[in-house]
Amino acid sequence: MTLKIAIAEDNSFLAKAVIEKLSFFNDLDFKFKGNNGAELIGKLEVNHNIDVILMDIQMPEMDGITATEIVKSKYPHIKIIMLTVFDDDENIFNAIKAGANGYLLKEIDAENLHKCILEVINGGAPMTPSIALKTLNLLRNPLIIDNSEEVEKIKLTNRETDILEHLSKGLNYNEIADNLIISPSTVRKHIENIYKKLQVHNKMEAVLIAQKHKLI
Amino acid sequence: MTLKIAIAEDNSFLAKAVIEKLSFFNDLDFKFKGNNGAELIGKLEVNHNIDVILMDIQMPEMDGITATEIVKSKYPHIKIIMLTVFDDDENIFNAIKAGANGYLLKEIDAENLHKCILEVINGGAPMTPSIALKTLNLLRNPLIIDNSEEVEKIKLTNRETDILEHLSKGLNYNEIADNLIISPSTVRKHIENIYKKLQVHNKMEAVLIAQKHKLI
DNA sequence: TAAAAAATAAGGCATTTGTCGTATTGATTA
DNA sequence: TAATCAATACGACAAATGCCTTATTTTTTA
Known part of the structure; x- marks a missing residue:
């Protein structure tokens, strides 16, 4: 069984690089990419038969945090991994709040990316060590981390x-x-x-x- | 002439640390502390012969912002310096709105604290550089300073x-x-x-x- | 201490809302 | 193709809400 992957990334070089990384593994099937959050969501409207989204944060028109929020509310089954150069608390925290399932830095190599995608599919929360540390610190700070789990997703038309x-x-x-x-x-x-x-x-x-x- | 200082701080360790910092200077006279805003105001009721209050923000029962508002309306002569770990826009803005005269972060060392207390007494507005920067940004961004200002404050009982x-x-x-x-x-x-x-x-x-x- | 503000309470009436039941049509899906 | 879902629409009735008037008691402020 192959995993269907979508990407949101405004920098076409980086996008290309990521897609190439994915291409090394035949259990990963790159489906499409959006040049920003809005575009990705538009494409999901057409085809939301996607397993994992690799989401950049800083993008024009619509950033990855906002996009994550929207995708998660409309397609809760889709796993989202933030893939970004930003490792500041603010972004990490917001991404988590928005419902991101993982948080990786862009330097990640193909092997690791593959491993992390599998991990997120199995319910894990892959993140690079430095991010993991920061998340812990964020957790120590009793900021409001909304744990609206999949208790029972209410579906409205x-x-x-x-x-x-x-x-x-x-x-x-x-x-x-x-x-x-x-x-x-x-x-x-x-x-x-x-x-x-x-x-x-x-x-x-x-x-x-x-x-x-x-x-x- | 010595300056009479009061403190509002719920964490007794931090309070102790601050009091110790003050004790190094014989022109500063620590008078009393409240474990929260309400307690401080209660004690001020008894003795409001105070020059400067060092006010924490997050406290049980009554937070420092609310307390600042009240103290400023009842005892406008008292200078209030916010002394907190929170440097988010929201808190800074609210503190300023409430009438705080200064805004410092808790890591401040004794020397600097002393200097800032003197500064506030002389009509200055001491704040740590990072806070000063944020205040500038707040001023630049007119979207946060909205109609809730002097436009016509709605007063509810x-x-x-x-x-x-x-x-x-x-x-x-x-x-x-x-x-x-x-x-x-x-x-x-x-x-x-x-x-x-x-x-x-x-x-x-x-x-x-x-x-x-x-x-x- | 007198005046003003805040909090309390009730009655009445028109409008809006919450909850039923029922029904038609087009789109989606099994 | 049959069944289900989504969107549309009405009628009826009870309950809740919005709006007006009036009035007493505390509390606060000047």
């Missing part, structure tokens, strides 16, 4: 997410209906369904739970 | 803030009433007043605006 976002802005049923050009009845029905999925009974709770689960 | 916090948790009128042990009618009236102050017309908007203005 696109329309439900739309409506939830409008709800969270403080709009009422009629305003939402106007915005989405559907009838208030439909808005009500959607909200009813959202409440059932989130197991809540009013707007505020719905928004709170949705934010907690990063659904909006 | 304590009770209104209580209720708003409950609202933001998704509780309904009866639940809030139960929690605060008041009648639902009173809760309604408070919420009505909150809406008027924030110029909103429902819970969600109230919470959104309150968060934007950091009222909760």
